[in-house]
Amino acid sequence: MSFLELVLFFSDRRITRPILVIFASYSDAAEEDVKRYERSFSKLPPSHKVLLSHLPSKFQRLRRCIAVNSFFIFSMLQAFEPPLDMSQDIDICEHGHVGELHNDHISGERNASSAQAASTSGRACYSKANDEKYEAHNNLSCASPRGGFDNQEIPIISECVTRSTSISLDCTSQSERPNIQVAENQTEVSSISYSNGNVSLCRHDWLNPSLQLNVPLVDVDKVRCIIRNIVRDWAQEGWREREQCYKPILEELDRLFPSRSTDSPPCCLVPGAGLGRLALEISCLGFISQGNEFSYYMMICSSFILNHAQMAGEWTIYPWIHSNCNSISDKDQLRPVSIPDIHPASAGITEGFSMCGGDFVEVYSDTSQKGAWDAVVTCFFLDTAHNIVEYIEIISNILRVGGVWINLGPLLYHFADAFGTEDEMSIELSLEDVKKAAFHYGFHLEREKTIETTYTTNPRSMMQNRYYAAFWTMIKR
Incomplete structure (x- = not known):
């Protein structure tokens, strides 16, 4: 039996509760955006309102799409183990904001400066700064790949990927759960309703409605970024990006390790694993694969998809509704995306597949x-x-002699524009200098090329940010 061991520091409730509150605040923040659209529409002269008379109907369709996204998010939160009482011990700063979370960065968010990646209000969803106090809580000592995990020393959520569970929303009775119907190939929700006729999803019992949390918009934007990252890793629409980025890596691993033993598989580490698809694909190739991820937002979502998905296409999300910019049509903007495109438990993973939370x-x-x-x-x-x-230096240190380092990506340094933080370190090297540093630490360049790709881009958008990413294979001497 294959297991996915998720090594997460979820025992510190001061960290996890506020993050779950931010996820739960998604629907309220999205509703505020729709209200802003409606206010703008109300200011139009009468003749313009007649010309754009379809917009009020679009705003209502947006609300239905938001409700479907919220259903997925709340299902994810309800699957969280162990159950948390969200009404207790939440750190609130003196201004009523969720404390200590403003600077958690989502690794891999690549479109921070583009309008395409911004929310509907144009806010960038990547926070450049880092938070040392948060980082200190988030770091773990993950076991070496063949050394196993010590349950007494490391907090572990270890769940069988093949287990069968029924995920429910405790905030509703069976009759009150939303009836969501999305016809195949349809571009919008055909219906979503409750027995009381209210479109909005209710809060969970564990999210005390008396808590008036002022969640910063930059944190809610991270949830929107997660929704777009889900498309990249776990939707058919993300297939092209995965072909551009993941396929060359998988082909190199297959070439370099042609005779993989089932008794003692080779071990592969994937830092910045995000939502876990690449780490899973490497496991399916016959490697003991471990993904490492810093962001709790990513880890919570990857845990839900990897451990709780019952079938391919189980959930529907609307990833593109939060930006009105560069849309060819409302139909494109409001189109549904089914996730996951595969059933992780049936993918054929190699025993030992794990995800480790913490700073690399x-x-x-x-x-x-x-x-x-x-x-x-x-x-x-x-x-x-x-x-x-x-x-x-660390990559060189953790590889055995003869070990392989495969890299793909640009050099969009995440801390290059960390304004207002004089002590924030950011070493920004050219590609030539990066390779010189690698040679210094004992690497030999075996293969190198440039790969053109996008990152979490809406394939039907009028704006496409493209990278000419460096791709190489290096061997440690």
């Missing part, structure tokens, strides 16, 4: 990691570093 530098600097890995795969990850040389 802190987790893999541990002495137990030295020479522990046969391969390291970095996809859109290197430029998330404060100090990219430190990343390269």
Whole structure:
């Protein structure tokens, strides 16, 4: 039996409760956007209102799409283990904001400066700064791949990927649960209703309505980013990006490890694993694969999809509704996306597949990691570093002699524009200097090319941000 071991530091409720509150605040924040559209429409002169008379109907369709997204989010929160009493011990700063979470970065968010990636209000969804206090809580000592996990030392959520569970919303009785109907190939919700006729999803019992949390918009934008990342990793619409980015990596691993033993499979680490699809695909190739991810937002969502999906196409989301910019038509903007495109439990993973939560530098600097890995795969990850040389040094240290480093990505340094933080380190090297640093730490360049790709881009948008990403295979000498 294959297991997905999710190594998460969920025992610190001060961290996880506020993040779950931010997820739960998605629908309220999205409703505020729709109200803003309606206010703008109300200011039009009468003749313009007649010309754009279809917009009020579109706003109502947006609300139905938001309700479907909220249903997915609340299903995810209800699957969270162990159950949390969200009405207790939430850190609130003196201004009523959710504390200590403003600076959690979502690794891999690549379109921070583009209108395409912004929310409907134009806010960028990537926070450049980092929070040392949050990071200290989030770091773990993940076991080396063949060393196993010590349940007494590391908080672990270990769930069988093949288990069968029924996910319910405790805030509703069976008769009150939403009836969501989306016809195949349809571009909008045909119906979503409750027995009381209210479109909005209710709050859970564990989210005390008396808590008046002023969740910062930048944090809610992270939830919207997660929804777009789901498309990249777990929807048919993300197939082209996965073909551009993941397929070359998988082909290289298959070429470099042609005779993989089932008794002692090679071990591959995937830092910045995001929602886990690449790490899962590597596991399906016959590797002991471990994804490492810093963002709790990503880890909570990947846990839900990997551990709780019962079938392909189980859920529907509307990932493109939060931007009115560069849409060819309302039909395109409001089109549904089914997830996941595959059933993770039936994908054929190799035993030992795991996800480790924590900062890459802190987790893999541990002495137990030295020479522990046969391969390291970095996809859109290197430029998330404060100090990219430190990343390269650690990758060299954790690889065995003869180990393989496969990299794909640009150099859009995440902390390059960390304004107002004078002490924020950001070492921004050219590609030539990055390779020189790799050679210094014992790497030999075996293959290199440029790959044109996008990242979490709406394939039907009028705006397409493209990267000419560096792709290489290096061997540790």
